[in-house]
Amino acid sequence: MHLFDTAEGFVFHYEHGQHIQSRRFILPTKKGRYHVSVSALFLPLQLHDSLNMPTPSSQFVIPYGGDVCSLFIHKSLLNFFVMDIMGHGFAVHRIADRLIAQALEHRKDPALVRAIGAYWNRERPTLERSLQGEMQTAIQEAVRKGFPQKQVQELVGEIRHIYTAGSLAACQVVINIEEGKILFENYGEPAIYFILLDRNTGQILSLKIFEKGNAALGYTQEYQQFQEDIPHGVTHFKIVMFTDALMEQQVSIPEEHINPLLEERINIEELRKKIRQHMTQQERQDIFKREEIIKEVLSHLAHQSPEVIVNFFYKLFKQLNQHVQEDDMTFLVADFEQK
Structure with a gap:
């Protein structure tokens, strides 16, 4: 677990079974004190078959994820950042190490996402050469532990060839509490989603789907940017951010397993019916239906804590789902309440 955790903020990055991380803090502003709680869910290659059938690839794939999210606090600005690095395993994990270090270095920069992109564009060739040496060392260690050398070399060679380019998608959401404004900035594809919720009414105040095929972070100065106001009078709200893998889940859950969870958390029968129909199918459903x-x-x-919401999706997609997944997923919920 990579964790920078002080009054200035924190970084979350999945490693070795730490699927959920949560934090609470108080933010003093001119408008009063805001109580802020944040929970993040990480599901890297969630039900990968190697979890159940140990193979030489396990140590290179299972323990690591390519998603990173962070929150940095500077005066009245809260800077949320979610990054999705293409690929899985050893190389992607090492790339994340470097980019986390850059996030920490630029944690007070409102243009954090662009600073990381510039670093990646400048340093990518050097990082790739460094990774090749590190991966060769890892091969030797795996062989020393008894893994068949040929299989390990083939695997790492494949990962190195495909993934060290490490295309990046990243979304930054900067919330200015005192001015009541939110700035969104997104690079790259796959999409990263953002939802703003009124905690008291459950109304979706804003939905941003960054899906227009921007070039990957670090390859261009082109990006999508939006700005809007937090509606006047809304003093208790939530933000939700998640990577495209949430929409692309292959889901198959026996109805007898999903019913208790729905009855515990969902009190609208029509909504329970929609979820059951969607989550008990063998094939992936239309993603627009999933979005709805x-x-x-x-x-x-919306009235529940971030921890409750995150755990609901964790049970759906990790504990109950029977499908092997092909992508890392990050899902973040933050709650803001003015006291």
Whole structure:
């Protein structure tokens, strides 16, 4: 677990089974004190078959994820950052190490996402050469532990060839509490999603889907940027950010397993029916239908704590799901309440 955790903020990055991380803090502003709670869920290659059938690839794939999220606090600015690095395993984990260090260095910079992109564009060739040496050392260590050398070399060679380019998608959300403004900035594809919720009414105040095929972070200065106001009078709200893997889940959950969870958290029968129909199918459903269901679930759970919401999706996609996944998923919920 990579964790920078002080009054200035924190970084979350999955490693070795730490699927959920939560933090609470108080933010003093001219408008009063805000109580802020944040929970993040990480599901890297969630039900990868190597979890159940140990293979030489396990140590290179399972313990590591390529997603990173952070929150940095500077005066009245809260800077949320979610990054999705293409690929999985050893190389991606090492790339994340470097980019986390850059996030920490630029934690007070409102243009954090652009600073990381500039670093990646400048240093990528050097990082790739360094990774090749590190991966060769890892091969030797794996062989020393008894893994068949040929299999390990083939695996790491494949990962190195495909993934060390490490295309990046990243989304930054800067919330100015005192001015009541939110700035969104996004690079790259796959999409990263953002939802703003009124905690008291469950109304979705804003939905941003960054899906227009921007070039990957660090390869261009082109990006999508939006700015809007937190509606006047809204003093208790939530933000939700998640990577595209949430929409692309392959889900198959026996109805007898999903019913208790829905009955515990969802009190609208029609919504429970939609979820059951969608989550008990063998094939992936239309992702726009998935989007509508997720919006309804978030509206319904808006009054719950971030920990409760995150755990609901954790149970759905990790504990109950029977499908092997092909992508890392990050899902973040933050709650802001003015006292």
